Amino acid sequence: MQGLHALVVEDDPDIASVIEETLAAAGFEVTCAADGRAAVEAARSRPPDLVTLDITLPQMDGIEVLRHLRETNDCYVVIVSARTDEIDRLVGLEVGGDDYIVKPFSPRELRARVAALFRRPRGSVGPDGSSTEPDRPAGSEPDRSADTRSAVIDCGAGLLVDADRREVQIDGKTLDLTRIEYEILAHLAERLGTVCTREEMVSAIWNSPLVHDHHLVDVHVANLRAKVSRHSDRSWLRTIRGIGYRLDRA
Structure with a gap:
């Protein structure tokens, strides 16, 4: 993560200092902002690769900051908040957060979660807000040498998961999914008809032994279900109590 830019958005100077030191030790160049408007301006003047974002901020709250970020930037966003209510997690992840850490937290956990995010493929967002694939040489094809999976998984009733484009379509319409929502659906699609435990999904998607909050899976699945239901009344995703x-194939 050497040379990557992190923006720390936190109005508590002590917490901001801990996050800054943790990310700097991981190799990031770190910028700090103590209020929401300053954070938006900082992100515009120097687009970050990572943002750690408090929800309760002066001038502009963290959710509004996140909305502004997602208009032009597909950086990783880790919400770091003292709020523990499920609704706060749902809103933060729905708007575009990639992970949610509750204060107080350990610097080791923060570093592990950030490292897990950067182990996943990462696209970018153009000026129109559309997603693009990670850069590769012009004219080249995706490298499938280490991946024998079919590029497109047909889940029946018009649901297609395209592993190369990292897209999900229902009846030809592309779903607007966050990275983690896509990862969850792709993980389940690759194991069509097979029960996946929350523990397995956390391990595969977050790829870190320190990410132990299985409730995160439920929050992202709830968001995923809501987005699928906007395009079809079919039911593919089953909860195994x-x-x-x-x-399941519909």
């Missing part, structure tokens, strides 16, 4: 989830 006390265990996890399964994607």
Whole structure:
């Protein structure tokens, strides 16, 4: 993560200092902003690769900051907040947060979660807000040498998961999914008809032994279900009570 830019948005100077030191030790160049408007301006003047974002901020709250960020930037966003209510998690993740850490937190956990995010493929957002794939040489094709999976997984009834384009379509319409929502659906689609436990999904998607909040899976699945339901009344995603989830062919 050497040379990457992190923006720390936090109005508590002590917490901001801890986050700044943790990210700097991981190799980031760190900029700090103590209020929402300053954060938006900082992101415009130097687009970040990572943002840690408090929700309760002066001038402009963190959710509004996140909305502004997502208009032009697909950077990773880790919400770092003292709010523990489910609605706060739902709103933050729905608007475009990639992860949610509750204060107080350990610097080791923050560093592990950030490292897990950067191990996943990352696209970018153009001026029109559309997603693009990670850069690769012009004219080249995606490298499938280490991946024998079919590029497109047909889940029936018009639901297609395209692994190369990292897109999900229902009846030809592309769903507007966050990275984690896509990862969850792709993980289940690759195991069509098989029950996946929350523990397995956390391990595969967050790829960190320190990410132990299985409730994160439920929050992202709820968001995913809501987006799917806007395009179809079909039901592919099943909850297996006390265990996890399964994607069935409709």
